[in-house]
Every structure is written in C-alpha cells, then in structure tokens.
Amino acid sequence: MEKLHRGMASGNCSTMTEFILAGLTEKPELQLPFFLIFLGIYMFTAVGNLGMITLVWISSHLHTPMYYLLSSLSFIDFCHSTVITPKMLVNFVTEKNVISYPECMTQLYFFLTFAISECHMLAAMAYDRYVAICSPLLYNVIMSHQACFSLILGVYIIGVFCASVHTGCMIRVYFCKLNLINHYFCDLISILKLSCSSTYINEVLILVFSAINILVPSLTILGSYIFIIASILRIRSTAGRSKAFNTCSSQISAVAVFFSSAAFMYLNPSSVSSMDQGKATSVFYTIVVPMLNPLIYSLRNKDVNVALKKMLERRVHL
Template sequence: METGNHSRVTEFILAGISEQPELQLPLFLLFLGIYVFTVVGNLGMIILIGLSSHLHTPMYYLLSSLSFIDLCHSTVITPRMLISFVSKKNVISYPECMTQLYFFLVFAISECHMLAAMAYDRYVAICSPLLYSITMSQQACISLISAVYAIAVVFASVHTGCLVRVHFCKLNVINHYFCDLPPLLKLSCSSTDINELLILCFSTFNICAPSLLILTSYIFIIASILRIRSTSGRSKAFSTCSSHLSAVAVFFGSAAFMYLQPSSVSSMGPGNVSSVFYTIIVPMLNPLIYSLRNKDVSIALKKILDRKLFL
C-alpha cells in the first residue's frame, strides 16, 4: 500500500517491558502468575455474585460488572505481552494492533466510569439510605451500567477512528508492551495534532470527571460516617469505602501519569511502568481488595463451599 512516496507500515514490533535476555523467563512466569490470579479472582467474583442470592444488590451488580471489565481488560493486554517474553521478534499486524487498541480503550474507559458509578452507589447507600431502594432500583442499576459501556464504546470508537487516518511509514517499533495511543502517535509520519488534542480532552473527561465525582461522593460519605454513633457501624462503613478508594487511587493515579501530560515531556520508560499498574496489577488486585475487606463476600463464599462439600 502506498501513501504518497512512503510505503505504509503493515505490521508493528512491540518492544515489550525489558530487552534483557536474563529477565525474559522470570518476567514471563511473574506475569503468567498474575494473569492466572486475575482470571481466577475476577471470574470467581462474577460466579459467586451470580450464585449467591443475598449478593443480588446494586452494589454487587456493579462489582460484578467491574470484575468483568477487569477480566476483559487484562485478557486484551496480558496474553500478547506474554508472547513477547518467549518470541525473538514480537510482531503484531496493523489490524491486530488497532483491534487491541480499541478493546483496551473500551475496557479502560469503562473501568473509569464504573468506579465512579460504584462511588455514587456508596454515596446513596450511606447518605440517603431511605431512598436507596428507589434511587438504585434494578432498572436504574441496569441503566447506569449501560451508560458506562455506551460512553466507553463512543470514546474508543472516536479515538480508533481518528488513529486509522494517521499514516505510519518507516518507523514500526512501538516502545511499549501493547498498542496504546501515545507510543503509536510517536511513530506517525503525518500530523497527529487532532489525535493529541483528543487524548488530552477525552483523558481529562474520562479521568478527571470520574475522579471529581468520586472525591465529591466521598466527602459527603465521610461526613455521614463521622455522624454515625455506632462504632461497629462506622467501622463497617469505613471498611467498605477504603476498599473502593484503594482501587481508585492506584488506577486513576497511574492512568493520569500516562495520559495527562504533554506529549513533549512524556517518557515512555516511566509510562510503561505506570501502565503496568492500571492494565495488569489493578485487575488482579480488585477482586482481592473487595473480597478480603468484605464480610458479605466472605460469608457468601463460605456458604457456597459448605453447600458443595455436603452435596
């Protein structure tokens, strides 16, 4: 294919995380273990919530959706990354790269807004408990989850559609372990001004808007918790909120480092490290955070195990 006097790139080479041969096998085993743990943890959370009738509440529907997003998010990135540790030349075709980018964006953006939806759910539950069943009805919960996915699909489609219009000529080595917007734009031989503007605007909306909603929700939540007279009730509320805030801090902090900086000062070395957190580490930690810090999940798991043992 020709674009002017330049031959168009039909495949890319993913540089991976490390080029040191002695680290390839240890890194492969490490990330394979993380991926297995991620799949088992998130799939287990989805199945547990589906099987436990007392977990059929808006909070756990949202948590189940988060687990699905984390499972898909990790699956889009990690298997291809594992290939880079065992192959001499980690080649990905142009269509495969665009497909990976699209689904990565869908699930990354979905996670941003799902975490915000979970914060809103906790705000209603703690600050307006008498209106909770009405505000977070089954229909409202379905609408909220649908809106999260709709926003993600729209933004991912715009990003990918604009990137397809960008020309790639001689440079084809992506200084990253997966196809992401900033490292791809560095290889372009055509103008990327519109793409960079979209990254700044969309990232501001998808990172700052949910972060602001989460922050506002928790200001009201903490104020309400401090008014609870019961020590046990205050402790339970803080435990639930701290789990969510732990996941939020790691995810949004690493994502903001990657995307909310000018392209002229971005460094893909630190960027690679920060992206490991929100693409690989956070999907593994979320089921761990929400299960170990949640008595309802522990009780549901114990009941399921007891039921299976006595069958």
C-alpha cells in the same frame, strides 16, 4: 489539490502491515522472572474476577445493585487484563513480538473500551455507596434495578463511543518505515510516536477525552467519598467507624492508583518523554489494579464471604 496531497502522503509513507512490540524490558535475565510474575498475576486476576461474577450469578441474596456493579467491574477487569497480558507474556518468550496492523488496532480498541468503562464504573460504584450511606431510606428508589442496569449500560456506551472515535482517528494516521512500538501493547501515545503525518487531532482528542473520562469520574468519586466520610464521622460506635474507614481507605487507594497512573499518561501526553517510564506507569492501570479490585471490593465484604462459604459447602456435600 486533495488528490495531490493524497498522492504525496502515499508516496512518502508506506502502508504499515505489522508492528513490533518492544515489551516491558529488553534485559534477557529479566524475561523469565517477569514471565512467571505476570503469568501468576494474570491467573490470579482471572480467578478473582470470574469467581466474583459467578458468585453474584448463583447467589440470590447478592442480586442487588451494589453487587451487579461489582460483577460488572469484575467483567471489565477480566477483559481489560485479557486484552493486554497474554500478548505481553508472548513478548517474554519470543525474540521478536510481531503484531499485525489489524490486530494492533483491535487491541487498541478493546483496551480503550474497557479502560474508559472502568473509569466510569468506579464512579458509578462510588455513587451507589454514597446513596446507600447518605440516603439509605431512598436507596431502593434511586438505585432501583432499572436505574442500575441503565447506569451499567451507560458506562459501556461511553467506553465504546470514546474507543470508536480514538480508533477511527488512528486509522487515518500514516506510518513510515519505523514500526517498533516502544511498549508492551498497542497504546495510543506509543503508536502516535511512529506517525509521519499530523497527529494534532489525535492529541487534542486524547486531552479532551482524558479530561472527561479521568477528571469527571475522579471528581465524582472524590465528592461521593467526602460525603461518605462525613456520614461515617457521625457514627457513634468506634468499632463501626473504624471498620467503615478501613473499607473506604482501601477502595480510595485502589481508585487513586488507577486514576493517577492513567492521568500521568494521558492528561499531558507530550510530557511523557521517556516511554520506559510510561511503560512502568501503565503496568499499574492495565495489570495491577484489575488484580487488586476483587480483593478490595469483594473478598473483604461480609456478604461475599458468606456467599463464598455457602458455595464451597455445597461443592463439598456434592
């Protein structure tokens, strides 16, 4: 019976060797402007995130848990953007953007790894700030270097595990003659729409893992910032309270954009009837947020600005 089922599956469905990525838009007049815009965004993302990693590496006074987490987020953002944007840029300058089946599965795997890792890294950073503001006397004990590195390692392990399960289940899916992915990268939902076999297990995994990787970090971040804001309200200095609120509001905005756009796509995949709408939403968590994070978390930070000035002064003297 199993052999018969396998024979029917192979008879009805061909082995897919390549896919075609539809891209962000099919309008010819928008191809060049979009290419220039997203090329600029990618360059800004690369410079901002790699600059943050370098700054933490060479500045000894930034060798603290907070900045180790920041540099890890920068690494994730750079990799996340690199997995998606270069292939997207190719789509703007070619008539048909072909991606082989192995390349598509590889892109899917690394996209999921870094996207899921980012969810948990943002939660780890929120927890770090909660401990620093609400329990400052215990900070060095709770957020020791060992605890910090264990937290970072845990984030990557979750990302790799979830991505491996998703990609492993995707490899078992059969594809028929349709090979046009209505997206600018190999995304879970857009690939599943081309399947000619049952995708029930894949859809259940998307809902279960999305609930874990989006809702749990979201609630952790929300809870952390509620306690942080409560502590800020007890600050007597108006200037200090205002500065703390400005920092928190910008961080909460970036987190809200990332999680809300990801939740829209993955918590109820069957509701995303228009993939064009889904593509527009995906731009936020795949391209925009990785560009904004260095600005929000790093460049507005006093310690980072001091380290940056010292590094530039050293280069001028050289």
